[in-house]
Amino acid sequence: MDGSIDNRSVGVVAPQVARFAEPVRLRCGAVIDEYELVFETYGTLNADRSNAILVCHALNASHHAAGQYADDPHNVGWWDNIIGPGKPVDTNRYFVIGVNNLGGCHGSTGPKSVNPRTGRPWGAQFPVVTVEDWVATQARLADHLGIRRFAAVMGGSLGAMQALAWTVMFPERVRHALVIACAPNLSAQNIAFNEVARQAIITDPDFHGGDYYEHGVTPKRGLRVARMVGHITYLSDDEMANKFGRQLKQGRPTYSFDTDFEIESYLRHQGNKFAEYFDANTYLRITKVLDYFDPALDHGGNLARALAPAQARFLVVSFTTDWRFSPDRSREIVTALLHNRHHVTYAEIDAPHGHDAFLLDDARYHRLVAAYLERVAGGIVA
Amino acid sequence: MDGSIDNRSVGVVAPQVARFAEPVRLRCGAVIDEYELVFETYGTLNADRSNAILVCHALNASHHAAGQYADDPHNVGWWDNIIGPGKPVDTNRYFVIGVNNLGGCHGSTGPKSVNPRTGRPWGAQFPVVTVEDWVATQARLADHLGIRRFAAVMGGSLGAMQALAWTVMFPERVRHALVIACAPNLSAQNIAFNEVARQAIITDPDFHGGDYYEHGVTPKRGLRVARMVGHITYLSDDEMANKFGRQLKQGRPTYSFDTDFEIESYLRHQGNKFAEYFDANTYLRITKVLDYFDPALDHGGNLARALAPAQARFLVVSFTTDWRFSPDRSREIVTALLHNRHHVTYAEIDAPHGHDAFLLDDARYHRLVAAYLERVAGGIVA
Numbered sequence: 001m002d003g004s005i006d007n008r009s010v011g012v013v014a015p016q017v018a019r020f021a022e023p024v025r026l027r028c029g030a031v032i033d034e035y036e037l038v039f040e041t042y043g044t045l046n047a048d049r050s051n052a053i054l055v056c057h058a059l060n061a062s063h064h065a066a067g068q069y070a071d072d073p074h075n076v077g078w079w080d081n082i083i084g085p086g087k088p089v090d091t092n093r094y095f096v097i098g099v100n101n102l103g104g105c106h107g108s109t110g111p112k113s114v115n116p117r118t119g120r121p122w123g124a125q126f127p128v129v130t131v132e133d134w135v136a137t138q139a140r141l142a143d144h145l146g147i148r149r150f151a152a153v154m155g156g157s158l159g160a161m162q163a164l165a166w167t168v169m170f171p172e173r174v175r176h177a178l179v180i181a182c183a184p185n186l187s188a189q190n191i192a193f194n195e196v197a198r199q200a201i202i203t204d205p206d207f208h209g210g211d212y213y214e215h216g217v218t219p220k221r222g223l224r225v226a227r228m229v230g231h232i233t234y235l236s237d238d239e240m241a242n243k244f245g246r247q248l249k250q251g252r253p254t255y256s257f258d259t260d261f262e263i264e265s266y267l268r269h270q271g272n273k274f275a276e277y278f279d280a281n282t283y284l285r286i287t288k289v290l291d292y293f294d295p296a297l298d299h300g301g302n303l304a305r306a307l308a309p310a311q312a313r314f315l316v317v318s319f320t321t322d323w324r325f326s327p328d329r330s331r332e333i334v335t336a337l338l339h340n341r342h343h344v345t346y347a348e349i350d351a352p353h354g355h356d357a358f359l360l361d362d363a364r365y366h367r368l369v370a371a372y373l374e375r376v377a378g379g380i381v382a
Numbered sequence: 383m384d385g386s387i388d389n390r391s392v393g394v395v396a397p398q399v400a401r402f403a404e405p406v407r408l409r410c411g412a413v414i415d416e417y418e419l420v421f422e423t424y425g426t427l428n429a430d431r432s433n434a435i436l437v438c439h440a441l442n443a444s445h446h447a448a449g450q451y452a453d454d455p456h457n458v459g460w461w462d463n464i465i466g467p468g469k470p471v472d473t474n475r476y477f478v479i480g481v482n483n484l485g486g487c488h489g490s491t492g493p494k495s496v497n498p499r500t501g502r503p504w505g506a507q508f509p510v511v512t513v514e515d516w517v518a519t520q521a522r523l524a525d526h527l528g529i530r531r532f533a534a535v536m537g538g539s540l541g542a543m544q545a546l547a548w549t550v551m552f553p554e555r556v557r558h559a560l561v562i563a564c565a566p567n568l569s570a571q572n573i574a575f576n577e578v579a580r581q582a583i584i585t586d587p588d589f590h591g592g593d594y595y596e597h598g599v600t601p602k603r604g605l606r607v608a609r610m611v612g613h614i615t616y617l618s619d620d621e622m623a624n625k626f627g628r629q630l631k632q633g634r635p636t637y638s639f640d641t642d643f644e645i646e647s648y649l650r651h652q653g654n655k656f657a658e659y660f661d662a663n664t665y666l667r668i669t670k671v672l673d674y675f676d677p678a679l680d681h682g683g684n685l686a687r688a689l690a691p692a693q694a695r696f697l698v699v700s701f702t703t704d705w706r707f708s709p710d711r712s713r714e715i716v717t718a719l720l721h722n723r724h725h726v727t728y729a730e731i732d733a734p735h736g737h738d739a740f741l742l743d744d745a746r747y748h749r750l751v752a753a754y755l756e757r758v759a760g761g762i763v764a
Contacts, residue, residue, distance in 0.1 A: 028637030128637040188622040188645040189614060195646045196610045199653070202639060203603040205587055221585040225607060228578045232571060240570040246676065253674050255410030255510040257584060257666065260673065263570040264577045271581070284639065291642065292635050294628065 008084045010042040010091050013067035013077070015107060018144045024102075024137060030127035033116065037141050038107030039063045039099040042083060043091035045147070051377075052095045052147045054138065055079060056155035056162035059230070059286055060278060062106035065098035066091075081361040088370035093377045094151065102137045103129040103285045111281030112213060124210030128285055131158075131293045135165045142173070151376055153312075154178035156358030157325065158286070161293045164333070167310035168295065174312040176376050178369065181322055181358040183329035184303050184336070185294040190324065193233055194287035197226035201280045210281055219280045224271035226283060231270050236321035236354030303332060304339035313343040315372045317365065319357035320350045345372065390466045392424040392473050395449035395459070397489060400526045406484075406519060412509035415498065419523050420489030421445045421481040424465060425473035427529070433759075434477045434529045436520065437461060438537035438544035441612070441668055442660055444488035447480035448473075463743040470752035475759045476533060484519045485511040485667045493663030494595060506592030510667055513540075513675045517547045524555070533758055535694075536560035538740030539707065540668070543675045546715070549692035550677060556694040558758050560751065563704055563740040565711035566685050566718070567676035572706065575615055576669035579608035583662050592663055601662045606653035608665060613652050618703035618736030685714060686721035695725040697754045699747065701739040702732045727754065 015038050023033045040063050045052060055065045057078070066077035066084055083089040083096055100108040103126060111126035118125075142150070153163040153174050160182035167177045186194070201207060204222030208215050235243075244263040259265045299305040314337055318330035327348045337344045349365045351357040357365065397420050405415045422445050427434060437447045439460070448459035448466055465471040465478055482490040485508060493508035500507075524532070535545040535556050542564035549559045568576070583589060586604030590597050617625075626645035641647045681687040696719055700712035709730045719726045731747045733739040739747065 028635075128639075185628060187619060188626040188628065188643070189617075189619045191628070191643050192610075192614045192622065192645050192649055195643075195649055196607060196614065198639060199610060199650070200582060200607045203606070224585070225578060225582045228574075228581060229611065232574045232578065235571075237569060237571045240574065244570040246567060246570065246573070253410075255670075255674075257510075257580060257670070261570070261573050261577075263574050267574055267577055268581070288637075288639075292637075 008086045009080065010067040010077075010084050012070045013040050013042065013064075014069070015040050015063060017107070018141055020137070020140055020144075022140075024133070024140075026127050026133045027130045028127050032102070032109065032127070035102060035109035035137070036107075037099055037102065037109075037137060039097055039141060040065065040067070040077075041098075042066050042096040043094050045095040045145070049147050050149065050151060051093060052097060052142075052145070052150050053089060054142070054150050054153045054166075055083070055089070055096060055098045056134075056138070056153065056159035057098065057101065058155065058157040058159045059290075060274065060283075061159075062104065063098040063100040063108075064106070066096070079359070082366060082369065088366045089154070089373060090370075090377075094373070097141075097145070099138055099141055101129075101134045103282060105279030105282040110279065111210070111285070112279050121211075121213040123213055123281065126281060126285070128288050131161050131165045131289055132169060134162055134289070135169050138162070138166075139170055139173070149173050149175060152176040152178055152373065154180070156180040157182065157355065158290055158293075161290075164307075165293075165295065167312040167314075168307060171309045171311040174310075175379070176315065176372075177310075177312045178315045178317070178372070179330075179333060180317045181319060181325050181330075181355055182316070182333060183325040184296060184332050186291055187329075191291050193229055194291055197229050198284055198287055200225035200229070201284055207280065210284075212280070218275075220275040223275040223278060223280050223283060227274035227278075228267045228271045231267055233324045234354060234356045236323060236352060238321060239353050242352070303336035307333075307336050307342070308340050310337070310340070310342055314345065315369070316344060316346045317358075317368065318348050319353070319355070319365075320348060321352055322355045322357060324355040390468045391462065392449040392459075392466050394452045395422050395424065395446075396451070397422050397445060399489070400523055402519070402522055402526075404522075406515070406522075408509050408515045409512045410509050414484070414491065414509070417484060417491035417519070418489070419481055419484065419491075419519060421479055421523060422447065422449075422459075423480075424448050424478045425476050427477040427527070431529050432531065432533060433475060434479060434524075434527070434532050435471060436524070436532050436535045436548075437465065437471070437478060437480045438516075438520070438535065438541035439480065439483065440537065440539040440541045441672075442656065442665075443541075444486065445480040445482040445490075446488070448478070461741065464748060464751065470748045471536070471755060472752075472759075476755070479523075479527070481520055481523055483511075483516045485664060487661030487664040492661065493592070493667070494661050503593075503595040505595055505663065508663060508667070510670050512671055513543050513547045514551060516544055516671070517551050520544070520548075521552055521555070531555050531557060534558040534560055534755065536562070538562040539564065539737065540672055540675075543672075546689075547675075547677065549694040549696075550689060553691045553693040556692075557761070558697070558754075559692075559694045560697045560699070560754070561712075561715060562699045563701060563707050563712075563737055564698070564715060565707040566678060566714050568673055569711075573673050575611055576673055579611050580666055580669055582607035582611070583666055589662065592666075594662070600657075602657040605657040605660060605662050605665060609656035609660075610649045610653040613649055615706045616736060616738045618705060618734060620703060621735050624734070685718035689715075689718050689724070690722050692719070692722070692724055696727065697751070698726060698728045699740075699750065700730050701735070701737070701747075702730060703734055704737045704739060706737040
């Protein structure tokens with residue numbers, strides 16, 4: 001297979017910027033006067049603009065979903081294994097859009113951007129955004145690109161929450177929603193992990209109440225711990241056992257606080273890497289986006305009623321060993337959709353990798369997405 | 383029941399101190415020249431000294447296992463619900479000993495004690511201890527008290543690991559071992575959580591490489607995050623959902639980083655409380671004690687071979703919703719014991735509380751311990 005990878009890459013890509021001069025009122029009540037969204041596209045929009053797929057990103061990813069940059073060939077898109085010519089999200093057929101969400105730190109307007117009202121970085125003043133705010137601003141990007149209706153909106157984890165929100169906020173604009181490794185809201189345990197991450201960041205002396213940019217520092221210690229906690233929840237217990245087990249780096253205990261076990265090395269590495277590139281204010285806000293997502297809340301806790309307006313057809317996918325968003329949570333979504341007689345395909349993939357499975361190249365999972373999107377393509381006039 | 387609680391308390395207790403002038407060589411190679419262990423006892427040692435039960439503490443507990451202090455009546459022992467006259471660990475029958483382990487922060491010699499060689503607090507210089515070191519020093523305490531053989535050694539979680547180690551380090555000194563909510567070693571995921579806790583502490587600027595005592599500060603931020611992470615692993619997902627769910631403190635989102643959800647409040651409260659009284663250096667070492675515990679390691683990974691020397695009879699107890707040390711892990715211990723034809727009673731209690739269940743007053747669990755210890759008492763000449 002390795003030899004064929006290049007042939008199935010979208011190749012060199014370049015981000016684009018869309019500027020929006022019309023203010024957006026967020027759920028929290030705050031108004032952002034103007035903002036930019038960074039995005040990438042792969043494939044070609046067809047004549048009747050009916051072959052667009054919006055790919056929504058999860059916690060730490062970005063608009064860079066596929067391909068690589070000319071000046072940074074090692075920076076491969078986060079979902080490159082599923083997007084490309086001949087891949088499950090086939091760019092020979094589809095026009096695929098990746099977008100960095102509002103509040104992000106990869107180029108879209110966010111806490112580290114300059115607030116035009118003050119001429120200084122937003123920092124702590126950047127509002128707390130929500131999934132619905134993201135969808136609303138993504139809809140403006142769709143308008144900007146002349147896309148009235150998406151062939152599909154898709155994502156995994158937090159990305160899947162956006163796909164779900166799209167179907168009820170803009171029912172007529174989504175033909176299909178691919179809702180992968182999702183939950184209809186966070187559990188108390190999920191929120192607890194997010195809160196630990198937030199407290200690690202907020203109590204880092206370099207956080208400066210969120211206005212660390214002006215102090216020339218970043219709360220790296222906090223971000224590092226936050227990321228380490230996150231990584232524990234992305235992998236299944238079994239996968240961690242298989243990958244790292246109790247393997248000692250030096251064959252025997254050091255009786256010190258150096259890294260003894262391989263898993264410690266792995267977590268420190270992930271934490272350090274993340275703390276170098278990710279913005280703490282963005283991370284804080286994204287955990288809040290997750291915590292707040294709860295479409296049933298405005299419907300007395302009735303998820304079926306919340307999802308009633310949807311017109312899309314759904315592919316819902318869960319992974320057996322995902323303990324962050326377990327298959328039970330996906331089944332809640334499926335049940336609510338079926339209650340409305342919406343069209344749903346549900347698959348529970350027997351994969352060992354935990355929540356991270358949605359990012360990985362699992363043959364059964366990829367075949368499923370490929371087959372589903374082939375069927376979707378059948379309804380497109382090319 | 384409430385009215386009868388006072389009658390079943392051991393009442394007012396007072397800690398005692400045992401001083402050991404003979405050096406102890408630890409597993410790591412370090413030698414502690416002299417040390418003190420703080421302990422408490424409840425009930426009366428019988429004439430032939432055959433009714434003693436050693437209660438080993440877990441992560442953050444201490445020698446104060448039952449009763450209350452005259453000058454601090456709200457400070458009730460951590461296992462008071464199971465130890466007392468007429469309680470499952472019946473002090474009318476047994477002489478019960480609680481001991482703060484070496485390296486602790488409740489009075490026994492530990493990192494915040496003065497190192498007699500330097501005249502300054504041990505701090506970073508205090509060695510990394512192990513379960514085996516604890517058992518070796520507990521054995522000296524038993525000698526000090528004139529107890530040749532324990533009727534039982536018992537504990538939950540890390541306490542149970544000590545009970546298990548007792549049976550192989552001093553087979554002839556343990557008649558019964560009560561091994562509750564235990565594991566034969568930590569999984570990669572368990573180690574990962576400990577490593578997050580350690581990194582939170584170590585990277586706190588107030589940690590000063592472990593020598594914070596001399597700076598007049600304590601790494602509270604780190605301890606707080608460490609404790610929050612811990613608490614997530616003590617409760618089951620379901621129990622968290624039942625206790626806290628997605629309940630919003632103010633009925634609606636604040637769109638800020640204040641506490642929105644009840645679970646956030648709970649974790650912050652637990653973290654703050656812990657950071658006020660617990661010593662960070664002790665916490666670091668206790669997580670290492672957990673990580674290193676692995677009796678099978680010196681036996682090519684063969685747990686049965688490791689447990690072969692035991693002469694004790696065992697009660698092994700697990701709790702269905704314990705995802706920190708799941709019933710599977712207890713069954714590994716049971717299987718290894720049975721392989722040696724050791725006498726084992728195993729019970730998997732269907733309790734909703736997760737790992738914390740071993741500390742709680744669950745009727746089936748307490749009846750089981752009571753029944754087992756009644757049987758043990760049958761073999762004692764009072």
